[in-house]
Amino acid sequence: MDSFDLVVIGSGPAGQKAAIAAAKLGHRAAVVDRGHMMGGVCINTGTIPSKTLREAVLYLTGLSQRELYGEAYRVKEDITIGDVASRIAHVVNREVDVVRNQLTRNHVVVLPGTATFVDPHTIRVAAADGTSRLLRGEKIVIAAGTKPARPDSVDFDGETIVDSDQILSIDKVPASMVVVGAGVIGIEYASMFAALGTKVTVVESRATMLPFCDDEIIEALKYHLRSLAVTFRFSETVLEVQKHPAGTLTVLQSGKKIPADTVLYSAGRQGVTDELNVQAAGVPASNRGKVEVNENFQTEVEHIYAVGDVIGFPALAATAMEQGRRAAYHAFDEPVGKLGDLQPIGIYSIPEISFVGRTEGQLTAERVPFEVGVARYRELARGAILGDSYGMLKILVHAESRELLGVHVFGTNATELVHIGQTVMGCGGTVDYLVDAVFNYPTLAESYKVAALDAVNKMRAIAKVTQTGVYRPLPE
Ligand SMILES: Cc1cc2nc3c(=O)[nH]c(=O)nc-3n(C[C@H](O)[C@H](O)[C@H](O)COP(=O)(O)OP(=O)(O)OC[C@H]3O[C@@H](n4cnc5c(N)ncnc54)[C@H](O)[C@@H]3O)c2cc1C
Numbered sequence: 001m002d003s004f005d006l007v008v009i010g011s012g013p014a015g016q017k018a019a020i021a022a023a024k025l026g027h028r029a030a031v032v033d034r035g036h037m038m039g040g041v042c043i044n045t046g047t048i049p050s051k052t053l054r055e056a057v058l059y060l061t062g063l064s065q066r067e068l069y070g071e072a073y074r075v076k077e078d079i080t081i082g083d084v085a086s087r088i089a090h091v092v093n094r095e096v097d098v099v100r101n102q103l104t105r106n107h108v109v110v111l112p113g114t115a116t117f118v119d120p121h122t123i124r125v126a127a128a129d130g131t132s133r134l135l136r137g138e139k140i141v142i143a144a145g146t147k148p149a150r151p152d153s154v155d156f157d158g159e160t161i162v163d164s165d166q167i168l169s170i171d172k173v174p175a176s177m178v179v180v181g182a183g184v185i186g187i188e189y190a191s192m193f194a195a196l197g198t199k200v201t202v203v204e205s206r207a208t209m210l211p212f213c214d215d216e217i218i219e220a221l222k223y224h225l226r227s228l229a230v231t232f233r234f235s236e237t238v239l240e241v242q243k244h245p246a247g248t249l250t251v252l253q254s255g256k257k258i259p260a261d262t263v264l265y266s267a268g269r270q271g272v273t274d275e276l277n278v279q280a281a282g283v284p285a286s287n288r289g290k291v292e293v294n295e296n297f298q299t300e301v302e303h304i305y306a307v308g309d310v311i312g313f314p315a316l317a318a319t320a321m322e323q324g325r326r327a328a329y330h331a332f333d334e335p336v337g338k339l340g341d342l343q344p345i346g347i348y349s350i351p352e353i354s355f356v357g358r359t360e361g362q363l364t365a366e367r368v369p370f371e372v373g374v375a376r377y378r379e380l381a382r383g384a385i386l387g388d389s390y391g392m393l394k395i396l397v398h399a400e401s402r403e404l405l406g407v408h409v410f411g412t413n414a415t416e417l418v419h420i421g422q423t424v425m426g427c428g429g430t431v432d433y434l435v436d437a438v439f440n441y442p443t444l445a446e447s448y449k450v451a452a453l454d455a456v457n458k459m460r461a462i463a464k465v466t467q468t469g470v471y472r473p474l475p476e
Pocket residue numbers: 009010011012013014015032033034037038039040041042043045046047048050051113114115116143144145146164185272275276307308309310315316317318320348
């Protein structure tokens with residue numbers, strides 16, 4: 001039996017970083033994953049293919065250029081799945097190669113196969129050719145990720161009724177599509193297919209979507225998606241999805257029936273702990289396959305750690321990587337700094353959304369006094385150059401300490417821009433830093449200064465009232 005200081009189950013972002021961190025500390029590490037899944041869900045079926053598809057859709061449809069060249073502008077008429085599939089395959093293959101190379105150059109042993117716990121230190125790896133081997137891990141990291149939740153009431157066929165893994169292999173762009181679940185996955189794919197010209201209906205059992213985001217930004221996103229012919233059915237639950245010779249029928253609890261060529265069922269994901277038989281190691285898993293951990297990412301069994309999507313929220317690639325690194329450092333007694341609580345969220349809808357810190361709703365509920373500063377892309381020279389008139393950046397500033405409490409961005413490059421605000425917030429910066437800073441021109445980053453000036457102008461107006469003790473309405 002081969003012995004390792006660390007055995008990692010899963011080669012997604014969490015597993016990769018755990019294994020490399022251990023190797024960099026001089027330990028012998030191995031990563032187990034199925035041969036076709038090197039790089040995890042992230043590279044093969046999740047983040048990377050979906051973000052590549054989005055980029056291909058934006059380019060081929062010419063959507064982001066239509067403000068400049070007119071509504072009829074297209075780079076290519078009749079976009080086919082083949083047009084986008086080749087770009088996805090190119091990027092996925094490249095990224096798999098990068099991961100494989102990083103692991104091997106750090107002397108991490110890659111073992112293809114499915115891992116199953118035999119006991120708390122022993123793992124059986126069953127290879128695709130039917131052979132199996134046993135490994136001993138002094139420490140073990142479970143980074144097994146998640147898979148789409150697939151209820152029995154839905155007859156998935158991989159062609160017309162698909163989950164978010166299968167959507168990548170449909171053979172044509174459907175004329176109509178029902179998206180079940182307005183979570184991040186549902187909204188990102190709804191945006192992409194709507195941009196391709198598919199008539200999309202989104203069904204969501206909650207009264208709204210993406211409730212953790214700023215209300216104003218979600219309103220703006222809904223407006224944009226409606227203008228791409230997306231229909232929303234909120235507060236409606238899908239009971240059943242039927243397959244008929246002429247298409248699919250999505251049956252709602254309210255009695256409504258929605259016909260469509262394709263149904264994307266994207267109503268949540270569950271942890272992949274069943275095949276792993278975590279019980280044999282003494283690690284409990286919830287009925288959604290999730291594993292509980294302490295602040296060091298240790299499970300109930302001290303030498304077994306769990307990181308990434310398998311431990312649940314926030315289930316993001318960037319967080320998964322950081323959790324993996326931290327678990328390995330803890331396992332091998334390497335000091336590690338405090339995990340910051342300023343983690344950005346990026347949603348690659350069309351247009352994209354990103355934020356860091358708290359929302360207006362949260363601050364109001366917490367009775368934190370704050371002021372809002374807004375910059376609209378249509379007033380930025382870079383916005384005009386790019387043809388983005390709808391984008392906006394909003395900063396939330398503490399009314400007394402003047403610290404930044406939140407940054408919310410909607411529009412081109414939102415997921416990049418947010419990091420400026422994250423850095424200022426991480427360093428405890430105030431709105432005055434942004435007021436005094438000089439930004440490159442013409443840039444979207446300039447929106448920070450515009451928003452900061454807007455916030456301090458409002459704060460000054462409040463201060464003036466208190467200084468004079470006289471209330472004078474602002475001129476119309
Ligand atoms: C459609 C989609 C889009 C997404 N977009 C984004 C995005 O834009 N930004 C973002 O930050 N996040 C995004 N995510 C989430 C992101 O992909 C995950 O947070 C990330 O992949 C989690 O990494 P992980 O290491 O925990 O596991 P995963 O990437 O899920 O990898 C787990 C690996 O473990 C392997 N495994 C499981 N069980 C076993 C076993 N018994 N034996 C051997 N191997 C096993 C699996 O084969 C898999 O390869 C998206 C997810 C989806 C589905």
